[in-house]
Amino acid sequence: MSVSLEFTWLRGALLCLLMLIAHSATAEVYTYIDADGNRVFTDQPHKNAKKVPIAPSNEIRSTPKKPVQASSTKPKPGPLFHYSLLRILAPEPDSAIRDIQGNLIVTVTNEPELQPRHTYRLLLDNKVYAEGGRSPVFPMTNIDRGTHQLSIEIVDEFGRVAERTPNQPFHMMRTSLAQKRLAQPCKTDDYGIRPECPLKDKPPEESSILPFF
Incomplete structure (x- = not known):
């Protein structure tokens, strides 16, 4: 062969x-x-x-792994945490706030300190004005003239109200421009500076030069 x-x-x-x-x-x-x-x-x-004689096959057959499913169970809320103190520092009860634009600053204090994942919620006349914040200072703008009720809540991560202050009244005194001008008449240097003294209302200046005859 x-x-x-x-x-x-x-x-x-x-x-x-x-x-x-x-x-x-x-x-x-x-x-x-x-x-x-x-x-x-x-x-x-x-x-x-x-x-x-035939050697056994060395093919490896792997068992497919089942996809790991994320747990759909949500953590259950534990006992509700309570604060020993929660109150509004400013404005004080029955305060008269005088502001043309109706602005004011609300500050709160509590003991112990604000817990993790707890937030403040500000209510004006029993309606939510601001929520979801951890700052104890709330700027409020353009509040209508009249008497209003303020309240503060502390809410935990499950939306439960841990503490709430009683309603605290304050009085917004929004003085009109005409009232401010009447209380403090405009001077020459005030025109264009004070809101109640616009330039269009500035009277013409008298000439210091005597007319020639």
Whole structure:
């Protein structure tokens, strides 16, 4: 048998063997020499055939992991925390606030200090004016003239009211420009400076030069 013929035979035999292995990982393979002196591989038993030992497949089959689902359970609220003191520092009860634009500053204090994830909520006339803040200072703007009620709440992370002050009255005295001008008449240097003294109302200045006759 020539070298080229032997190489062709070995390659064909190897291809046959690989095809048989791929066909069935559990099938048995046999080999024998046929009448023409050629080696034959087959998966069928044959007279004088020998069983070819096949190494077990090294294919690794991994079990797919189940996706980890996020826990849908929410933390349950614990006992409600209470403060020993909560009150409005400014304005004081029954204060008269005089401001043309109706502005004022509300400040609060509490003991102990504000707990983590607790916030203040400011109420004006029993309606929420500002919420969600941790600052004890609340600027208020354009409050209508008249008597109003202030109250402060401390709310925990679950929306529960931990503490609330009683309603505290104050009186907004929004003096009109005309009233301010009447109480303090405008002077020459006040025009264009004081809101109640616009330049258009500034009287013409008298000339100090005597007319020539």
